[in-house]
Amino acid sequence: MASFGFRPLDEKFLIEYIKATPSLSSKLGNQLDDLKIKEVGDGNLNFVFIVVGSAGSVVIKQALPYIRCIGESWPMTKERAYFEQRALIEHGRLCPDHVPEVYHFDRDMSLIGMRYLEPPHIILRKGLIAGIEYPLLAEHVSEYIARTLFCTSLIYRSTTEHKRAVAEFCGNVELCRLTEQVVFSDPYKVSQYNRCTSPYLDRDAEAVREDNILKLEVAELKSMFCERAQALIHGDLHTGSIMVTHDSTQVIDPEFAFYGPMGFDVGAFLGNLILAFFAQDGHVDQGNDRKTYKEWILRTIEETWNLFHKKFTALWDEHKNGPGEAYLPAIYNNPELQQLIQKKFMIDLFHDTLGFGAAKMIRRIVGVAHVEDFESITDASKRAACERQALEMAKMLLKERRKFHAITEVVSAIRQIHSQSS
Amino acid sequence: MASFGFRPLDEKFLIEYIKATPSLSSKLGNQLDDLKIKEVGDGNLNFVFIVVGSAGSVVIKQALPYIRCIGESWPMTKERAYFEQRALIEHGRLCPDHVPEVYHFDRDMSLIGMRYLEPPHIILRKGLIAGIEYPLLAEHVSEYIARTLFCTSLIYRSTTEHKRAVAEFCGNVELCRLTEQVVFSDPYKVSQYNRCTSPYLDRDAEAVREDNILKLEVAELKSMFCERAQALIHGDLHTGSIMVTHDSTQVIDPEFAFYGPMGFDVGAFLGNLILAFFAQDGHVDQGNDRKTYKEWILRTIEETWNLFHKKFTALWDEHKNGPGEAYLPAIYNNPELQQLIQKKFMIDLFHDTLGFGAAKMIRRIVGVAHVEDFESITDASKRAACERQALEMAKMLLKERRKFHAITEVVSAIRQIHSQSS
Ligand SMILES: Nc1ncnc2c1ncn2[C@@H]1O[C@H](COP(=O)(O)OP(=O)(O)O)[C@@H](O)[C@H]1O
Ligand SMILES: Nc1ncnc2c1ncn2[C@@H]1O[C@H](COP(=O)(O)OP(=O)(O)O)[C@@H](O)[C@H]1O
Ligand SMILES: [Mg+2]
Ligand SMILES: [Mg+2]
Ligand SMILES: [Mg+2]
Ligand SMILES: [Mg+2]
Ligand SMILES: [Mg+2]
Known part of the structure; x- marks a missing residue:
């Protein structure tokens, strides 16, 4: 169609636009x-x-x-x-x-x-609030993150392709800066944009701002976010960027995409599932104590990581003689070494995932943009109680992430914090 | 001047070119x-x-x-x-x-x-071979690396400036790939380009290719080199890229420059000083046992790191309220936290430095491009003995770098390996 230049859409203009646009x-x-x-x-x-x-x-x-x-x-x-x-x-x-x-x-x-993701597709976050189980969610999301992250990394690609793509996505700097601000900075300082469930969480928000160790750890994650061009990440992979039905899982809204650390995507998803878990007590009603549902969420956290681990390393094995330049076959093609390399890579990625996931949780409780999982709990004291557990979990995870070696240990920690406070 | 397009220079054309070029x-x-x-x-x-x-x-x-x-x-x-x-x-x-x-x-x-760096400027490597002390070398090189690395990093700069510059230097990908090949890959596999002092070091070169732990560690460094846009690094900061007199120190030849890890530059310089140290026994002659000179090299290694540490953190303190976006003053401006942050940053950089320095040493002994420090030792068995000590030091440093906490410990390890083998 003929270019209109920029013009905000309204219904009338939208119809005109569509008429002029064969695709x-x-x-x-x-x-x-x-x-x-x-x-x-x-x-x-x-x-x-x-x-x-x-x-x-x-x-x-x-x-x-x-x-x-x-x-x-x-x-x-x-x-x-x-x-x-x-x-x-x-x-x-x-x-x-x-x-x-x-x-x-x-x-x-x-x-x-x-493509219009037609009903019954809904935003995953709404499904999690409604207490709906999605039996294929872990399978599908792990497939998406494994394939997109692996195939845009140097394990799969040549340096030449990689640097060209990195350079292009450097152009998305304004969106990166927005993440830097709202995820890695504002929650750790006084900011006009910050909100929390006041007065209940005022002290907790203040404690975040006064926690030197937390601020030390979040600085490391921020630097990694800014400096490390590991793969083409979605950049905003929370449960509001995924639309689901019983059988379908669709990832939308990658406007924050750039070459960044893989753990930022994996952590965004897992961190938002942990938020969904801690919000469940706020959604209990006479008909549903959410016990079974909470177990499903925990299982989904565990399965997502485990399936991701399996799929990512399977892709690696499959393509180990491909054009990827990080681990050349002439150097790394002995099975023992290949295993060592993968193990080290995956444990480092696991720790990044926990760190970024935790940072994403914290910002949803004391930063500018909150999540409907908690916001839809109308009783503020109840909401604050849920949020406080999530915050405690996140702070511990951010500080102690290197002590975790398996996703089951993370799930145990979630259970422990939850049972202590309930 | 009018553009000639590309044409290789010869003397006649060079004069013509200069005549047509007012600058x-x-x-x-x-x-x-x-x-x-x-x-x-x-x-x-x-x-x-x-x-x-x-x-x-x-x-x-x-x-x-x-x-x-x-x-x-x-x-x-x-x-x-x-x-x-x-x-x-x-x-x-x-x-x-x-x-x-x-x-x-x-x-x-x-x-x-x-600018023509007029005599008595000579290439530092040649001065090190000749046994000449440069009393200002540590002062000057530490100044250069502190200022160039600090001021092109996110500690000093905004994300916007940083990403623009990172994108531009992604264009220098062919030179990055050359480093990837000759520093991080070829020495760890059979390659037509590799050389070593044969037959003396054949087994040592083979041992490098068979050392799984070494290959695991070098993979981590290679990934950091490819992915981490920390600062505008020189990219080839060995002792052949520095011209010196008693009073002047000039860094030339940054054609490998790109946004990479700071430790690659710091390590290149220190690693090449360590090579110079281990080469000294090959340059002993009747008039000079090189004992005093070896001490000067060790002192220079120590002073370079210590002065770099001092200058880098001083720049940081000076600019802590500036536009740098890695550590916002509103979050990090309490003195205790500022110290914690700097300490963590510097120890991580120290470990990167030792890792990259070691990798640069290894490649000069078993890779394609050797250094005159060793090459000028005509007796091959003597040369091999020097190189073997350096190689041993480098392998240990690459594998154990995280156990070092101060540059004095590195100097002690150099002494120890040297005395064991002498
Ligand atoms: N392809 C789609 N099909 C159906 N609904 C969609 C689609 N894309 C977006 N939506 C709806 O629009 C909402 C906002 O879309 P999103 O891409 O997340 O925008 P934003 O960048 O503003 O967050 C989604 O939450 C979803 O409800
Ligand atoms: N500005 C200069 N002044 C004096 N000599 C120089 C200068 N630049 C380079 N040289 C000499 O030329 C040699 C090669 O220069 P260099 O920039 O290192 O080239 P290359 O990229 O080929 O290594 C140096 O070792 C030095 O002897
Ligand atoms: Mg959205
Ligand atoms: Mg969006
Ligand atoms: Mg040169
Ligand atoms: Mg050069
Ligand atoms: Mg030059």
């Missing part, structure tokens, strides 16, 4: 006369339109040059849509079963057209 | 009639012409699209001259006393015009 209108079977359009952007940053016609559907996501939930007072480059689209395509190529297809991209408009 | 001819006082030109490229990669006239002098360095010491059979982008010039200018801005001024750059010609 979109064809997905609607070219039946454009009674389209149903709904803006559903419940996310924090962007506008999302669901467009359903009689012969097809699309989702249109548009980035505006500020952060939606805050407004024009917090400017943010709309170029993030470019990086989101790049990551959707790259991750989609590596893991098509778990990433929605991109139909169209318009850089001037910061506009992505993609 | 160069002016440095020669526009007296171009009886220039003395000498090609002195004793380095491995490029051509270096010294141009001296009656009223001034310049050095002209040109990169050709292959590696000089190997020939056209090993192609290498001549774009390396661009990155060398970028680094000379950036590091020169940060540390003008120890970097030659750049007068002119021509990207098409891959040609750098810079």
Whole structure:
């Protein structure tokens, strides 16, 4: 279509745009006369339109040059849509079963057209709040993280490809800075943006700001986040960036994508499951004590890591004679050494995962953006009690992560903190 | 001047080129009639012409699209001259006393015009072989590494500046790959390029290739080299990249520059001093037992690290309220925490330094490019004995680096290995 330059979408203009854009209108079977359009952007940053016609559907996501939930007072480059689209395509190529297809991209408009994840797809976080089990979740998410992280790392790729891609994603610096601020900085200092369940958690938030060891550890993670171009990470892989049904798991919203540490993605997912776990007591009602559900969450945490470990090392074994330049076959192709190398790699990644996961938990309790898992607990004292357990778990995990050697030990620690406080 | 496109220099063309280039001819006082030109490229990669006239002098360095010491059979982008010039200018801005001024750059010609480091400047490595003490060496080199590494890191800079610079230097990928190959890969596998003092060190070279723990450790360092954009490093900071007189210390030849781990530069320098130490017994003659000189080298190793530590942390203290984004003052400005953070940072950097330094030593003994320190020892059995001590030291350092807590412990280990074998 002819370029419109940038213009924020409204319904009328959206229809006009679709009519002028064959890659979109064809997905609607070219039946454009009674389209149903709904803006559903419940996310924090962007506008999302669901467009359903009689012969097809699309989702249109548009980035505006500020952060939606805050407004024009917090400017943010709309170029993030470019990086989101790049990551959707790259991750989609590596893991098509778990990433929605991109139909169209318009850089001037910061506009992505993609597959509509039709009902009964819902945001995983909402499913976790509702107490719904997803028997394939661990299988699917582990598949997504194993494939996307492995295949964009130097274990699989040449340095030449890697550096070219790293350089390109350096362009997504504004989104990286947002993470640096809201995950690694604001929670550890006084900031106008921080919130917590007050007055209950005021002292706990203050304790975070006064904990030297915690601040020492979070500095190390922040440096790793800023400096270590290990793989093309999603960058925002919480349970609000995953849409699910009983059988399907789809990862959306990689606008924070860049070359960063793998543990940031793995930790984001596991950390948000741990938050979901500690929120469950707030969702108990007469019909459901959530006991079984809590066990399912713990099992899912365990299985996700274990399956990820298995899939990642299987990919490694499969491609050990490939073009990846980190571990050349002429050096590392003796089985004993190969095992040593993998073991060391996976334990380091495990510790990174726990550290980043913990940092992501902390920021959801004392930072700017909270999670619906807790926010939907209306009784503030009950909410604070849940949050306090999660915070305690996260602080311990961040400080003591190197003492953990298996995911079962993490699950035991979750149980212990939970039982002590219940 | 009008662009010539690319053309390899010869004397005649060089004079023509200078005549057409005001930034160069002016440095020669526009007296171009009886220039003395000498090609002195004793380095491995490029051509270096010294141009001296009656009223001034310049050095002209040109990169050709292959590696000089190997020939056209090993192609290498001549774009390396661009990155060398970028680094000379950036590091020169940060540390003008120890970097030659750049007068002119021509990207098409891959040609750098810079200050001629006039006699008595010689390459430090040659001074170390000759047994000459440089009383200001530790002071000057520590100044150079402290300033260039600190000021191009996130402790001093914003993420935005950092990512822009990281992206640009990703373009120097071919030189990074050369390092990956010759430092981190070839010595640990059979390669047509490897050499060693045969037959004496054949078994030692084989032992390197069969040492699983060594290969495990070198893999970790290689990943750090490839992934960690900590600062704009020189990338080739051995004693052949430093020119010295009694009072002056000048760092040349940063064509391998990119955003990498700081320890790679610090380690390159210290590792090459350790090589120089172990080579001394091969340079003993009737007039000089080199005992005093060996002590001076050990003192210089110790002082370089200690002064670097002091200068780096002093810069940090000085700029702790500056725009650097790694450690925000609002989080880290309590003195106790500031000390904790610095201590952790410096010990991690110390371990990286020992690891990279050791890797650089190993590759000079069993890899493709050897050092004159050893090569100039004509008696092969004597040379092998020196090299074997250095190799033993390096292997131990690479594997046990995390057990060292102070540079004095490293110096003690050097003494111990040296006395055991002498
Ligand atoms: N492809 C899609 N299909 C169906 N719903 C979607 C799709 N993409 C986004 N959504 C809905 O829009 C919401 C916001 O989308 P998201 O990509 O997370 O935007 P933001 O970047 O603003 O967080 C999601 O939570 C989801 O409800
Ligand atoms: N600015 C200079 N002044 C004097 N001599 C120089 C200068 N630059 C290089 N040289 C001489 O040329 C040699 C090769 O230069 P170098 O930059 O190290 O090239 P290469 O990249 O090929 O190693 C140096 O060892 C030194 O003897
Ligand atoms: Mg979202
Ligand atoms: Mg988003
Ligand atoms: Mg050189
Ligand atoms: Mg060079
Ligand atoms: Mg030079």
